[in-house]
Amino acid sequence: MTSRFEQLVVDCANPRKVAEFWCTVLGYTVHEDRDGNLVEIGPAEIAPLEELRRAAVPAQLVFQRAHSTKTRKNRLHLDICPIDSDQASEVERIVALGARRIDIGTPKESSWTVLADPEGNEFCVLRSLAPGHFEE
Helix, strand or coil: CCCCCCEEEEEEEEEHHHHHHHHHHHHCEEEEECCEEEEECCCCCCCCHHHHHHHCCCCEEEEEECCCCCCCCCCEEEECCCCCCCHHHHHHHHHHHEEECCCEEEECCCCCEEEEECCCEEEEEEECCCCCCCCC
């Protein structure tokens, strides 16, 4: 028996704002919006149940309203990879969308960049998967 990773749920003060940020970063669309209290996003095409049973598919992200504020480093975070630009260009694009650079003590020689989304949730931008940037 096995299970499939289907959703990652993120508590936040403004689910709609954070969902819109992540839709733009990942090229996702909103699948459900319950009055801004819970917003589910994912790839434009939702995988049919048969496909989900057969193999892993891109996960949905769910942003739900929380009344507590973030007070420390996340214990879980997203890692993303640019697919059609270099890492530095993608970092700049995401910062322009509302992310900010943060320092969590990452060594200077690290191959990733740590950012925070509009509500301070950490995530990393890894190496580029764009042609010419990543060797197979």
